[in-house]
Amino acid sequence: MRMKKRAFLVPTLAALAMAGASPAWAEDPTPAPSEPVVETAPPVQPEENDLVEGAPETAAPAPSDGPSPDDDPTAPTSKPSDKPNARPCEPYWSYYATSKNKDYHKGVGAEQANYNGTSRTAKSTFVSEATASVGIAFTGEFKAGASIAIASIEQKFSVNVSASLTAKLGNTISVDTPARKTTFARYGVYRLKSYGYNQFTYINCTKGVKKNVTIYTPHRIGWAIWEK
Numbered sequence: 018m019r020m021k022k023r024a025f026l027v028p029t030l031a032a033l034a035m036a037g038a039s040p041a042w043a044e045d046p047t048p049a050p051s052e053p054v055v056e057t058a059p060p061v062q063p064e065e066n067d068l069v070e071g072a073p074e075t076a077a078p079a080p081s082d083g084p085s086p087d088d089d090p091t092a093p094t095s096k097p098s099d100k101p102n103a104r105p106c107e108p109y110w111s112y113y114a115t116s117k118n119k120d121y122h123k124g125v126g127a128e129q130a131n132y133n134g135t136s137r138t139a140k141s142t143f144v145s146e147a148t149a150s151v152g153i154a155f156t157g158e159f160k161a162g163a164s165i166a167i168a169s170i171e172q173k174f175s176v177n178v179s180a181s182l183t184a185k186l187g188n189t190i191s192v193d194t195p196a197r198k199t200t201f202a203r204y205g206v207y208r209l210k211s212y213g214y215n216q217f218t219y220i221n222c223t224k225g226v227k228k229n230v231t232i233y234t235p236h237r238i239g240w241a242i243w244e245k
Contacts, residue, residue: 053192056243059201060122063210065156065231072153072180072232076110077160080217080225106222110215112161112230114173118210121233122241124203125149125184131202133194143202143240145188151206151235152181158228160215170211170234178234182206190240200244208233 126147133139153163163180170178184205194200210233217225 053190053240053242055192055200056241057245059243060203060241063121063154063233067156068154068233069156069159070152070154072155072159072163072166074163074180076162076165079108079219082225105220106218108218108220110161110165110217112166112169112213112215114166114169114211114213116212117170117174117176118212120207120209120236122203122205122207123151123154123233124205124241125151126204129202130199131194132199133196136196138193138195140191141194141200141202142189142191143204145184145186145204147204148183148186150181150183151208153235154208154233155230157230158215159230159232160217160228166213166230166232167234169213170209170232174209174211176209176236178209178236180235182235182238184238188240190242192242194244198244200242203241205238205241206235207237207239209236 126145126149129143129146131141131143133141153166159166167178167180170176188204190202192200192202210231212229212231214227214229216227219225
């Protein structure tokens with residue numbers, strides 16, 4: 018039995034063992050399947066070339082292109098025929114989730130690989146070699162702040178997402194590697210891709226221009242496994 022690693026990878030802790038072992042999964046807000054799913058190709062990466070890692074924690078300042086002070090319903094008036102002033106709105110940014118796509122895997126640490134050079138199926142065991150947090154990523158104008166967007170996404174799609182999840186050192190997983198095949202593994206965080214828009218509400222209760230956002234929110238921690 019021999020090991021095969023890509024030349025650009027750091028040495029891995031992956032090992033082949035003929036004895037069986039059950040997979041171990043990281044603690045995760047989303048229940049993991051009882052057996053890991055082995056794909057035939059590496060996980061697809063986001064195609065956006067303007068993807069920004071790290072979302073603002075607080076909402077952006079009010080836009081400068083809003084209504085003029087004359088539109089303020091609290092402004093005094095000398096016309097007795099005018100209607101009573103309406104109660105003003107508290108200016109704020111909102112985020113509205115509209116649709117979702119799928120989970121995309123963001124790796125933490127080096128990709129690992131094991132080659133089974135035997136004539137029978139063997140067990141590949143992989144151990145994560147780094148600890149790192151993965152946060153929100155987005156494209157477009159993200160103005161509302163992370164917590165506001167997360168609340169809208171969770172309510173719209175009935176999912177649990179976070180501003181950040183941490184993939185930790187030492188997590189282990191074991192999978193079967195067929196004869197003469199290579200199993201690849203990457204530990205990290207799956208992020209849910211969804212779409213929505215920001216919108217500002219002014220003091221006179223009118224709403225500003227919708228600003229579209231594509232957002233990736235941390236959804237679950239786990240391994241991406243594939244073989245060739």
